[in-house]
Amino acid sequence: MSAPVGNLPATLTSFVGRRREVAEIRRLLTVGRLVTLTGTGGVGKTRLALAAGEACAKAFPDGVWLVDLAPVRDPATVAATAASVLRAPDRRSAPDLDRLAEHLARQRALLVLDNCEHVVDESAELAKALLTACPDLRVLVTSRETLAVTGEHVFTVPPMPVADEAVDLLCDRATALRPDFRLTDANRAEAARLCALLDGLPLAIELAASRLRTLSVTQLAHRLADRFALLTGGCRTTHPRQRTLLGMIEWSYELCAPEERTLWNRLSVFTGGFTLDAAEEVCSGDGLPAHHVVDLLDRLVSRSVVLTTQAEGPPRYRLLETIREYGRLRLTETGEHPRTLRRHRDFYLDRAEHLAARWFGPGQQDALAWLRAEHADLVTALECPAADDDGEGALRLAVALRHHWCADGFLTEGHRQLDRLLAQHPRPTPVRVGALWCAAWVALLRGDLNRAQELLDTAEQAGADDPFVTGLRGSLAAFRGDMREAAVHYDEALAAHRRDGDGPQALFWLFQKSVVQVHLGDPAALATSTRAVELAEEHGEHLYRSYALWALGFARWAHGDEEGGLVHTRAALEILRGFNDYAGTVMSLEIFAWITAARGEHERAAVLLGAVRALSRATGVCAAYAFGGLHARCEASIVAALGDAGYEKALAQGLDHDTPARAIALALDDVPAAVTGPAAVDPLTRREREVAALVAEGLTNRQVAGALGLSPRTADTHVAKILAKLGFVCRAQVAAWWTENRTSA
Structure with a gap:
C-alpha cells in the first residue's frame, strides 16, 4: 500500500466531540472551493481543520497539505512558505506564487492554510490566485478574520457545548x-x-x-x-x-488597531450581550466618535473578538468571558473603567425609565423582551459604584424596573436589589419613596405582608403623597381579607389619578377594586371590571388588559354567568401567553380552576390547582390574593367528588407545570404532542411542531405566519418559544433538530 499523500501531522491526543462541525465542514468543501474557519483564539480552529482534512482525505488523491503561517513574520513570504511546504519545483526565475500555481494546476488536493489572521491580505491573495489557476484545488483556511474573497464560505467555530x-x-x-x-x-x-x-x-x-x-x-x-x-x-x-x-488573547489584541483595542476595552463593561445602540452610547467619547463604533464593531466581529448572537430582531453581540476579562484588565490600566461603568449605568437607566414612563400602552411585550435580554447588564448597572448622585441613580433604576421585577418572573431579584439599595441609601428623598412603594409591591406579591406594611409605613412617614402608596395600602388590606378597607384605599388612589390626569394608570386599581366588590357582593363589580377592560383597550394596553379580563371573568362567574366567566378568563390566559407573568397567571388559573370545578370537571380543576401551587412555589407569588375562602371552597368541592387520594393524585399532575407558559398550555389544552421513538422527549406542542417544520424548510417568520394563517407576532412568539424550549440560539439548530427528530404522522 502506498503512503498517503500530504503532510497532515499524526495526532498525539484524541479528538473529542465536534462530529457535527466536521460533517458541516466536509459538506461546505463539496459546495464551495474556499472554506474559512473563523472563531476566537483557543476555540479549536486548527484541530477542527485537521480533523476535517483527515476525514475527507480520500477525496483528494493528491493530498491534504497543511501550511502553518503562524511563524511567518514577513507577509511577503506567505507564498514562498506555501511553495516550500508543497515542494513546488524551485525555478529561480519564477515568482513563488506562479511556481506554486503551476505545481497545483492539475492536482486534486486540499490546501489547509492555518493561522492566517496576521497575514490575512497576503493569504487572501494566495487563495484567490491558486483557486483561479487550479480548478481541482480546494482551500481550507483557519483565521480569526475572514479573507473576504469572492466565493468564500465562512464557518464560525463555536465553543464546545x-x-x-x-x-x-x-x-x-x-x-x-x-x-x-x-x-x-x-x-x-x-x-x-x-x-x-x-x-x-x-x-x-x-x-x-x-x-x-x-x-x-x-x-x-x-x-x-x-x-x-x-x-x-x-x-x-x-x-x-x-x-x-x-498569550492567546494578547495575540488577538496585538492584531487590532488602536481604535479597535479601545472599543474592545470599553465593551468589557457589558456583562451579557449588547446591541449596536448600546455600544455606541456606552463606548463612544474621549477620542472615539460614536459614528466610528459600527465600523469598529464590524472589524472586531471579523477578527472573532466579538461574537454575534443569532436571534429575531436587531443583532446582538457578546464577548466570551475570557475576552471580556482581558479587556477589563486593559480598561482598568487606562483609568477609564469608572467612567465607562457610569456611562453603562446611565444608558440602562435612561432606557429603563423611558420604558416605564410608557408602560401603560402598546409595546409591553417588546419592552419586557428587551429587559429580559438585558437582565445581566441591568443588574451590573444597579451595582455600579455610586457616582455623583449619591446612589440616586441606582434607586431610580430599581424603580424603573418595577414591571421587570413584578410582571416578568424576577421577584426574588427585585426583592434583593431593592432591599439592598434602600439599606444603603436611607436619606429621605422622593426617589427613595418610589423605591419604598416598589419594594412593597414586590413584598406583597411574594406574600410578605408584614414587610409590605413596614415599607408603606416608612413611605408615609417620609411625607409621601403618592397614589401608588395609597393603592398598595388597598392591595395589602385585600391580601389580609379586609375588603371594605381595601375599597376605600382604591377609591382614594383612583381619585388621585383623576386629579393628576393619569388615565391609563387608573387601570391598575380598577381591576383590583372590582375583585374587592365581588367579595363585598357589590353588583357594581361588573361595571368596574368592564371599565377596566375598556380603559386598557383605549390605550392599547396588553398585560393589565389580561388582568382586567380575568377580573371581569370573576365578576361574571360570581353573578351566575359561568360561560361568560370562562370566556373572559380564557381570553386573559391567551394574552398572558406572550408574557412571563407569574402573578397574573396564578390569578387567572385560580379563577379558571374554580369555574372548571363548578362545571363538574373536578379532576381537571385539581390538576390546574397543582399548576397554581407549582407557580407559587417557583417564584414566591402569593396565590391566595384575596381568594383564600374561595380557594378552600373549590378544594372542598373537588375532595368531595374525588376523595382525598384522588385529589392529591390529580393535584400532583399539575406540579411539573411550574412556568407560566407550561401552566397556560395545560389550561388551554395546548399540551405537547404525543410522539414515540427518539422524539419521545419532544417538548413542543402540535402547533410548535408545525412551525418548526416550516422553519426547517427555510421559511422566515413572516412566511410561516402566511402558511399557517397566523399573525406575524404570533409566529414570532412561536419561534421564540421553540428556541427557548429546545435551548437553541438560532434557526439552523431548530432545522437540524427537526431533521433528527421528525416522526411520521
Whole structure:
C-alpha cells in the first residue's frame, strides 16, 4: 500500500466531540472551493481543520497539505512558505506564487492554510490566485478574520457545548495526565461549571486539565478569578502564545488597531450581550466618535473578538468571558473603567425609565423582551459604584424596573436589589419613596405582608403623597381579607389619578377594586371590571388588559354567568401567553380552576390547582390574593367528588407545570404532542411542531405566519418559544433538530 499523500501531522491526543462541525465542514468543501474557519483564539480552529482534512482525505488523491503561517513574520513570504511546504519545483526565475500555481494546476488536493489572521491580505491573495489557476484545488483556511474573497464560505467555530463535549474533553485530558482522575456524581456538576467559566474554549479547558494534577475540580473553579495567571503551561512544542491563555488573547489584541483595542476595552463593561445602540452610547467619547463604533464593531466581529448572537430582531453581540476579562484588565490600566461603568449605568437607566414612563400602552411585550435580554447588564448597572448622585441613580433604576421585577418572573431579584439599595441609601428623598412603594409591591406579591406594611409605613412617614402608596395600602388590606378597607384605599388612589390626569394608570386599581366588590357582593363589580377592560383597550394596553379580563371573568362567574366567566378568563390566559407573568397567571388559573370545578370537571380543576401551587412555589407569588375562602371552597368541592387520594393524585399532575407558559398550555389544552421513538422527549406542542417544520424548510417568520394563517407576532412568539424550549440560539439548530427528530404522522 502506498503512503498517503500530504503532510497532515499524526495526532498525539484524541479528538473529542465536534462530529457535527466536521460533517458541516466536509459538506461546505463539496459546495464551495474556499472554506474559512473563523472563531476566537483557543476555540479549536486548527484541530477542527485537521480533523476535517483527515476525514475527507480520500477525496483528494493528491493530498491534504497543511501550511502553518503562524511563524511567518514577513507577509511577503506567505507564498514562498506555501511553495516550500508543497515542494513546488524551485525555478529561480519564477515568482513563488506562479511556481506554486503551476505545481497545483492539475492536482486534486486540499490546501489547509492555518493561522492566517496576521497575514490575512497576503493569504487572501494566495487563495484567490491558486483557486483561479487550479480548478481541482480546494482551500481550507483557519483565521480569526475572514479573507473576504469572492466565493468564500465562512464557518464560525463555536465553543464546545458545556454539558457534554467540554466536560468530556476536560475528563479526557485530565485522565491522560492523572490516570486515577474520574468524573463522579459529586464533581460532574462542578466540572460543568468549570467548563462554563472557561467559555467552552478547548485551549482553556486543556490548560485547566493540566492543573488537575494538583487541584480538585472544585478548587480549580474557585481559583479562576485570576484565570490568566492560573492557566499557564501546556505542551512545550506548541507555539509560545498557545502555552498560556493570556498569550492567546494578547495575540488577538496585538492584531487590532488602536481604535479597535479601545472599543474592545470599553465593551468589557457589558456583562451579557449588547446591541449596536448600546455600544455606541456606552463606548463612544474621549477620542472615539460614536459614528466610528459600527465600523469598529464590524472589524472586531471579523477578527472573532466579538461574537454575534443569532436571534429575531436587531443583532446582538457578546464577548466570551475570557475576552471580556482581558479587556477589563486593559480598561482598568487606562483609568477609564469608572467612567465607562457610569456611562453603562446611565444608558440602562435612561432606557429603563423611558420604558416605564410608557408602560401603560402598546409595546409591553417588546419592552419586557428587551429587559429580559438585558437582565445581566441591568443588574451590573444597579451595582455600579455610586457616582455623583449619591446612589440616586441606582434607586431610580430599581424603580424603573418595577414591571421587570413584578410582571416578568424576577421577584426574588427585585426583592434583593431593592432591599439592598434602600439599606444603603436611607436619606429621605422622593426617589427613595418610589423605591419604598416598589419594594412593597414586590413584598406583597411574594406574600410578605408584614414587610409590605413596614415599607408603606416608612413611605408615609417620609411625607409621601403618592397614589401608588395609597393603592398598595388597598392591595395589602385585600391580601389580609379586609375588603371594605381595601375599597376605600382604591377609591382614594383612583381619585388621585383623576386629579393628576393619569388615565391609563387608573387601570391598575380598577381591576383590583372590582375583585374587592365581588367579595363585598357589590353588583357594581361588573361595571368596574368592564371599565377596566375598556380603559386598557383605549390605550392599547396588553398585560393589565389580561388582568382586567380575568377580573371581569370573576365578576361574571360570581353573578351566575359561568360561560361568560370562562370566556373572559380564557381570553386573559391567551394574552398572558406572550408574557412571563407569574402573578397574573396564578390569578387567572385560580379563577379558571374554580369555574372548571363548578362545571363538574373536578379532576381537571385539581390538576390546574397543582399548576397554581407549582407557580407559587417557583417564584414566591402569593396565590391566595384575596381568594383564600374561595380557594378552600373549590378544594372542598373537588375532595368531595374525588376523595382525598384522588385529589392529591390529580393535584400532583399539575406540579411539573411550574412556568407560566407550561401552566397556560395545560389550561388551554395546548399540551405537547404525543410522539414515540427518539422524539419521545419532544417538548413542543402540535402547533410548535408545525412551525418548526416550516422553519426547517427555510421559511422566515413572516412566511410561516402566511402558511399557517397566523399573525406575524404570533409566529414570532412561536419561534421564540421553540428556541427557548429546545435551548437553541438560532434557526439552523431548530432545522437540524427537526431533521433528527421528525416522526411520521
